Amino acid sequence: MTDQHILKAFDEDLRDLSSRIAEMGGLAERLVADSVDALVKRDVAMAQRVIAADDQVDALQRDIEEKAILMIARRQPMAVDLREIVSALRIANDLERVGDLAKNTAKRVLALDGEYQATKQLRGVKHMADMVLQRLKQVLDAYGARDSERALDVWRRDGEVDAMYTSLFRELLTYMMEDPRHITLCIHLLFAAKNIERIGDHATNIAETIYYLVIGEPLTEERPKLDTTSIAKVSLPR
Amino acid sequence: MLDPSKFLADPSAVNVAAAAQSEVALGDPKVIARDVNVWYGDKQGLKSVSIDIRSRSVTAFIGPSGCGKSTFLRCFNRMNDTIEGARVDGTILLDGRSIYDPDLDVVELRARVGMVFQKPNPFPKSIYENIAYGPRIHGLARNKSDLAQIVETSLQKAGLWDEVKDRLNDPGTGLSGGQQQRLCIARAIAVSPEVILMDEPCSALDPIATARIEELIDELRANYTIIIVTHSMQQAARVSQRTAFFHLGVLVEEGPTETIFTNPSDKRTLDYITGRFG
Numbered sequence A: 001m002t003d004q005h006i007l008k009a010f011d012e013d014l015r016d017l018s019s020r021i022a023e024m025g026g027l028a029e030r031l032v033a034d035s036v037d038a039l040v041k042r043d044v045a046m047a048q049r050v051i052a053a054d055d056q057v058d059a060l061q062r063d064i065e066e067k068a069i070l071m072i073a074r075r076q077p078m079a080v081d082l083r084e085i086v087s088a089l090r091i092a093n094d095l096e097r098v099g100d101l102a103k104n105t106a107k108r109v110l111a112l113d114g115e116y117q118a119t120k121q122l123r124g125v126k127h128m129a130d131m132v133l134q135r136l137k138q139v140l141d142a143y144g145a146r147d148s149e150r151a152l153d154v155w156r157r158d159g160e161v162d163a164m165y166t167s168l169f170r171e172l173l174t175y176m177m178e179d180p181r182h183i184t185l186c187i188h189l190l191f192a193a194k195n196i197e198r199i200g201d202h203a204t205n206i207a208e209t210i211y212y213l214v215i216g217e218p219l220t221e222e223r224p225k226l227d228t229t230s231i232a233k234v235s236l237p238r
Numbered sequence B: 001m002l003d004p005s006k007f008l009a010d011p012s013a014v015n016v017a018a019a020a021q022s023e024v025a026l027g028d029p030k031v032i033a034r035d036v037n038v039w040y041g042d043k044q045g046l047k048s049v050s051i052d053i054r055s056r057s058v059t060a061f062i063g064p065s066g067c068g069k070s071t072f073l074r075c076f077n078r079m080n081d082t083i084e085g086a087r088v089d090g091t092i093l094l095d096g097r098s099i100y101d102p103d104l105d106v107v108e109l110r111a112r113v114g115m116v117f118q119k120p121n122p123f124p125k126s127i128y129e130n131i132a133y134g135p136r137i138h139g140l141a142r143n144k145s146d147l148a149q150i151v152e153t154s155l156q157k158a159g160l161w162d163e164v165k166d167r168l169n170d171p172g173t174g175l176s177g178g179q180q181q182r183l184c185i186a187r188a189i190a191v192s193p194e195v196i197l198m199d200e201p202c203s204a205l206d207p208i209a210t211a212r213i214e215e216l217i218d219e220l221r222a223n224y225t226i227i228i229v230t231h232s233m234q235q236a237a238r239v240s241q242r243t244a245f246f247h248l249g250v251l252v253e254e255g256p257t258e259t260i261f262t263n264p265s266d267k268r269t270l271d272y273i274t275g276r277f278g
Helices: A008-041 A044-075 A078-114 A120-143 A148-156 A158-178 A180-215 B011-026 B069-075 B106-112 B127-137 B144-157 B176-188 B207-220 B234-239 B257-260 B267-273
Strands: B029-040 B041-056 B058-062 B086-094 B113-116 B196-199 B223-230 B242-247 B252-258
Touching: A008 A044, A008 A078, A008 A120, A008 A180, A008 B069, A044 A078, A078 A180, A078 B252, A078 B257, A078 B267, A120 A158, A120 A180, A120 B086, A148 A158, A158 A180, A158 B041, A158 B267, B029 B069, B041 B069, B041 B223, B041 B252, B058 B069, B058 B234, B069 B196, B069 B223, B069 B242, B106 B113, B106 B252, B113 B176, B127 B144, B127 B176, B144 B176, B176 B196, B207 B234, B207 B257, B223 B234, B234 B257, B242 B257, B242 B267, B252 B257, B257 B267
Parallel strands: B058 B223, B058 B242, B113 B196, B196 B223
Antiparallel strands: B029 B041, B029 B086, B242 B252
């Protein structure tokens, strides 16, 4: 769909933009996976690599933004071409945030300095991360295939991540109440979980963008929200 | 005590007025075309075109060269009558009355439906005479000062007054291209038209003069129904509220401008506006 312009250079520009998004997506995906791995395996070196690699994601975002602005100025794109470029800008923003969130999780591994046991709590975070990673992968595939249906599927299932986060939140609170020595670890895990939940939100944003790109209309339906931690209560043990 | 109801003698009247106003805002059809065909000899230039042109709005006709958009534009003030071998059939109604009615005075029609051409074509006369000519032959001015007033108002509406008020007796052809085009718009306005047809009015102008004409079109929209043929998609997107895309003599798609340029429903429209036509 990005070919057959009278101006062939325009086709090339659009293809280039799209492949950069794919590249950035792949990179962001790996950062998320590695940051969670580093957390689960208490791998400080890996965490450091994640922190360093985030610069590449940021650089790609700047690059995509520059190219997109130049294309708008040069080609005055219309309709699907305009959506293509606006979508690239939005998705690049989301992926840049995904990179930042992975980096934040990696920083927490450094803060904990490997001084913790791979406990039950970690399994919850890992499980949630697996789910989010699968969403991220699916949404990036949907972008590659310009498949609005597959994107919508990700969008509809964001509630599952939220629900899992809410249950993890309760679980971690309970651990902290049981033994104050768990507080440092649990707080970091809670923030890591929040990062992962936010990554899920960005995958959902990307899904909305893909829908707009393919269909040409914004997704106006209200998304099912199941993150209730802002109102969740856990009573103190007596 | 003041009784507020006294100030609203008839509340229903207020609603009626409000409703009427929103009607105007939406724009009733000023011109209705149904199944319009145009032949040049045995070649069909326009094939069964139907459209409603809304009042007090700008409608843009776009499409590749030879698609029939200018041919269609010229139907609205029967300019095709002047082309040898041209034949028009179908229905075109202006305010509900057929413009091809044999009783209709074509000269009067062309006063009601004015036209601005691609190349500015002022008469080889003074700036003043360029404007005064139309109102004079149509008997729109009772006396000299009346005519002078029409000339001033028309030039003001066309945004040209301040630039020419001190040299109204200079020849119109001595103005710059952009000024000449605004002079032609002023000339069209001078006979109090209801519809203004513009056939690529900016294609011979530089970007600054173009911007001034576009600004003018936007102002004129409040009082006139404007149809503009343009090859610049950006211009159509900027100045019009509705856009019609023509291809090979057929009206492919017509709709709100923002829809046509962001999410057209016909593939041919999409291919054209995104530059994919081979």
